[in-house]
Amino acid sequence: MKKNNNNLVEEFSLRFLINRISIFFSFLKSQKNQIILSSISVLFFTISFNYLIKPKYYAKTSFVLDNDNSKGMGELSSVASLAGINPSSFIDASSLFQIDNIQDLYRSDAMLKKTLLSYGDFNDGKMLLINMLGKIQNKSDKWKANKIVFNKENNLNRIQDSIIKITTKKIREKNLVVTKPSRKTTILNVEFNHYNEEFAKIFNEKLVANVNEFYIKSKSFKTGINLNVLQKESDSVRNVLNNSIQILAALDESIPKLNPLLKTLKTPYQKAMVDVQANTAIFQELVKQLELAKVSHRNSTPLIQIIDSPVYPLENSKWKLSETLFYGSFLGFTLSIILQMILSLYKKL
Template sequence: MLGLAWSVFIKTKYTAVCTFVLDESDKEGMLGQYSGLASLAGIDLGGSGGGIFKGDNILELYKSRLMLKKTLLTETVINGKKQKLVDRYITSNRLMEEWKDDHIGPVNFNGDPEHFNRTQDSIITDITEKLNKKNLEVGKPDKKLSIIRVAFTAKDEVFAKLFTDQLVKNVNDFYVQTKTKKAALNVSILQHQADSVKRMLNLSISGVASGIDATPNANPALLILKVPSQRKQVDVQANTAIYSEMIKNLEISKISLRQQTPLIQFIDQPVFPLNDNHLSKLKAIVIGGLLAFVFSVIGLLALRLLRSVIMLSK
């Protein structure tokens, strides 16, 4: 009877599991021939940037309040309707009913998270702490490998899958952006400089043509007439040399960016139906019966031993 009651009244929990490989090995061999030129251009071709993620620190990033809060405030489409994950969590766990006893009215999480009031921040903090302690598991199945496993358990099957997918996406995007932030900034600066030099080169070429058009049949005895076009030609040559070096540095910087970008390859992603811990009624009755048999035997043996002790004492 207790086994049957357990099967009927204990709510089913669903577990969404995502595993992926993180490859962040440094491949510097191909860049060795460019290291001298890169250093002159102020470009770092080493594994700089994202040092905070060395070791297992990235695992803690999954449990950080920043990532959990960002995931909860993500808007998704559920049954054709847009809904934030935090609202789905509140609804599925019937938190509104609990808040009525604490005299907390309806709370929404629209607007800028940086300007949430005390109640909104308090609710988000409370939910993230519960998710960390009871729902979320992050680790490596084998410490020798680079495989990371993220498992999230919840009573709401839809919420479990959507939350896991969004959390993995948010953390991996943040990881890649931080890891490549310095290299991406170098590429952006060099691209802007190259575009500026190219515009000046185009203006210089136009200036040479304008100078020649201004004096199409210049008197060879009057060399002063050739000075404007010759000045523009010097500018063209200088800008051409500068632009050529800029393009080289830009390409080296792009190679560095590609080398520093980690590879994230998914192995398994959560799909419906999710694994659940539901215990069938038949299995619950059988387990309950076995436990009842074991405890009954133990009880009878203990009773028989007690009677033997009493008889000996008399």
């Protein structure tokens, strides 16, 4: 008996569902003219909106950062040990600017400010990016009226600093996106969006160049100083060694037939010989340290390899015609049905 009741309920539910679907399609058929007209109106509005609204352009740079110098440092340590040199003086264990905080470096006020005060080659000529941005935003005349002129060579005044600060904040919040696709890789994506295609591309390129240059200099700063010091010391000792060799040769020529019994006459020659030997030993040690310092400097200099860089035409937020037709038709059809159903219910009240 219970089984028969269940069958009746299922049959009733299915019949009810079919009936409601039939009523729904009958309703659509009765309102087809209004639905078609509304759908076309929404589609026309969607197409107009897509092509009249100014799109955003996306300039994106992807690069890989090879910052793993542990293998090179291990080889350097082995070579230094064989040469009898303490390798700790060449191995920098600093974790300065690891891949994770390079993202913050791209968003920093200092790097954004430096980029805004960099020159770019625009269609209107070579100019600072901040001046080009002011021109795009129709602020150039206002700045000139208030005698606000940005010049890379001059120090910024209080008003100029304020404009730069506000601009960098807006860029960081609305235009700049720095992402790392995976925690397991050392690939970074730097994306800058703007309504001006030319400005978006040039700003992205300048920002990447400025940050990467700063990063490389910072990573190799200590080893670079050490290398320069050793190079100067090596050159200085080389000059001293050359002079001592000249003195030794001159003394040797001054006493061609020295009496072996007159030992005091040998004293200047022997002193010069000691100087040559001492300077030679010092120079050899400095040369070893200099070569190791060069290897250390090369290993501490990170390799930044650009994978993708922005090229014209840039990607933009505007839909393609096929996408516009699809989304516009779907949106128009859906909204038209909802509107007709609401009107139908309102009439029944």
